[in-house]
Amino acid sequence: GMLAVMLAINWQIGAIAFATLPFLCYSLFHLFRRTKASVKAQKKQEGKVASRMSEVLSAIPLVQAFARERYEEAQFDAVTTETVRESIRVARLEAAATRSSEIITAFGTAVAVLFGALQVSSGKMMPGELVLVVGYLTNMYKPIRSLAKLSTDLSKAMASAERISEVLDIEPEIQDRPNALEVHRLKGEIVFKDVSFEYGDGKDVLRHVSFVGSPGQRLALVGASGAGKSTIVSLILRLYEPQEGAIFIDGVDIRQYRRESLRRHIGLVLQQSILFGATIRENIAYGDPEASLEQIVAAAQAANADEFIRELEDGYDTVIGERGATLSGGQRQRIAIARALIRNAPILILDEPMTGLDVESEAKVREALDRLMAGKTCLMITHDLPSIADADVVLLLEEGRIMGRGTPAELVARSSRYRQLYELNVQQAVADVPV
Numbered sequence: 159g160m161l162a163v164m165l166a167i168n169w170q171i172g173a174i175a176f177a178t179l180p181f182l183c184y185s186l187f188h189l190f191r192r193t194k195a196s197v198k199a200q201k202k203q204e205g206k207v208a209s210r211m212s213e214v215l216s217a218i219p220l221v222q223a224f225a226r227e228r229y230e231e232a233q234f235d236a237v238t239t240e241t242v243r244e245s246i247r248v249a250r251l252e253a254a255a256t257r258s259s260e261i262i263t264a265f266g267t268a269v270a271v272l273f274g275a276l277q278v279s280s281g282k283m284m285p286g287e288l289v290l291v292v293g294y295l296t297n298m299y300k301p302i303r304s305l306a307k308l309s310t311d312l313s314k315a316m317a318s319a320e321r322i323s324e325v326l327d328i329e330p331e332i333q334d335r336p337n338a339l340e341v342h343r344l345k346g347e348i349v350f351k352d353v354s355f356e357y358g359d360g361k362d363v364l365r366h367v368s369f370v371g372s373p374g375q376r377l378a379l380v381g382a383s384g385a386g387k388s389t390i391v392s393l394i395l396r397l398y399e400p401q402e403g404a405i406f407i408d409g410v411d412i413r414q415y416r417r418e419s420l421r422r423h424i425g426l427v428l429q430q431s432i433l434f435g436a437t438i439r440e441n442i443a444y445g446d447p448e449a450s451l452e453q454i455v456a457a458a459q460a461a462n463a464d465e466f467i468r469e470l471e472d473g474y475d476t477v478i479g480e481r482g483a484t485l486s487g488g489q490r491q492r493i494a495i496a497r498a499l500i501r502n503a504p505i506l507i508l509d510e511p512m513t514g515l516d517v518e519s520e521a522k523v524r525e526a527l528d529r530l531m532a533g534k535t536c537l538m539i540t541h542d543l544p545s546i547a548d549a550d551v552v553l554l555l556e557e558g559r560i561m562g563r564g565t566p567a568e569l570v571a572r573s574s575r576y577r578q579l580y581e582l583n584v585q586q587a588v589a590d591v592p593v
Contacts, residue, residue, distance in 0.1 A: 174273060178266035182259060189255040190309045196251060197317035200244035207237050252310045270295055332396055334416050341419040345408050346373040346504040346535030348394065353403035355389060363389045365558040366403070371535055371551070373504070378538045378546040378566075380579065381555035387539045391507050394537070395421060407505070425503035425534070427527075429510035431494035433485070438467055439474040441493055445501035453500060461496035461526040463489070488522065495526045506536045543580045552576075 214221060214230050221230055271292055277283035348371035355364040364386045371377045379387040392398050393405055396417050405412050412420060425445070433441050442457055443449045449457075454474065458464040466489055470476040478484050485493070498506065508527065524545075540546060547566050554562035554569060554576050562573040569576040 170273060170277075174266060174270045178262055181262050185258045185262065186255060186309050189251055189258065190313050193248060193251040193255070193310050193313040194317045196244055196247045197314050198321060200241065200248060201318060201321045203237075203241040203244055207234075207241055210234060210237050248314075255310050267292070267295055332399055332417060335414065338416040339410065339414050339419075341415050341423055344423045344504045347371065347406075347408050348377075348505070348535060348537075349406040349409075350390070351404050351406065353393065353400045353405060355386075355393060355398065355400045355402075357398075363558050364393075364400070367555075367558070367560055368403075369551075369553055369560060369563065371537065373535055374533055375550045376531060376536045376538065376548065378540060378549040378552045379555060380540060380543060380546070380552060380576070381561075382579075385555035386558045387555055388509065391509060391537065391539065394505075394507070395424060395426075422501075423503050423505060425498035425501050425506040425530070427491070427494050427498050427506075427508050427530075431490045433478060433490055433493060435477070435479060437472075437475050437477050438470070438493060441478070442474075442496045442500060445497040445499075449500050454496075457496040457500040458493075460499050460529045461492045462522040463492035463496050463526075466492075492522065492526055495530055499530050504534055506531060506534045508536065508538045508540075510540055543576075 210233070214234070221227060274283060274291060278285050350367050350369050353364055353367045354362060356362045367386070367390070369377075379390060381387060389398075393400055394407075394412070396412060396415075399413065407415070407420070434444070438458075439451070439454055442454045445457075446453070451474070455464060458467055458474075467474055467476070508531075538546060538549065543566070546552060549566060551563060552566055552569055553560050554573060556575065562569050562576055564572070570580055
């Protein structure tokens, strides 16, 4: 509207005002794109800083033990320096947007005033008309200068929104089929049929693996590190899918099950039990969020954890440190067993649950595990061969293949490789006995 009035009063001054608009638009659009790109880079760098901080803070004892505080400080400084550099670049672009719009509008105003003064001096224009036109021109430029500040804010918001969208749009590699089945109850039969798998590096981790685990049976997976034992567990949990072959649970290909419903029927006790910085009650109930206090206590009693829990200051309401840092290794394992017990899943996976425990803790954990495994299909991953004497079937893995299967006694009798590993275990156990 103001531009139309200026054109009506003096079309030459109106044309001068109109001629500055393309320069303003180009400047703002160009700086908008640069600011947006710089803010996106800044957000990515901030993500790296947060990741580095989380990694180092979770490993503070290790950093201190190796006296690497200064090294980590230098690494953190290197990461944050780039973040600071991007922040400075964004601030400069903001200033450039404001400065460029002010320079262009000031130049346009100066040219209009100069031309109007010449028109007044030649009698072609009244002084009042010049004052009116300059007033309109100033008012027209005000929102444009405000737009420069608004454009930088908008570029920041859009860059942040796109960064969030990128994260939210990341889809898990393993997807449920459209007609996936909901698991309501499982017997626990596990069948691997000619399964092969590799992590994308061209090196086979499993090669044509086939075996059957009957409901209620205890299967032990043994072999050297890297033989493929943990990969079998990952495939059962559908963290990955095999490139060849199929895995069946209760006669159904696990790819036909919904992932979440399948995992709800699998209990898990790991070598390094992960606990949360919450109360003991909440950590045990993580296996079944709807469990009552009576069920939580019963699970803790079965896991030989109730006694030490009650000795804590607040009992089951005691808040433990992050990852269970305030508890001993044996106590963490017993809480993890209680968590698996309360889930009451028909399939149980034990991944080196005794590693690093002292003799007394190991005895209590072993007793708790015996209660946990009762009536369940159990897959045990271990390097401690004497500890699996009660296993129904032992699978000896070597370089991704099953090189032997049978009871522990049968493998000792007929497999030289298993016998070698068994004898190494016994010798190590003898060497660890204090003299």
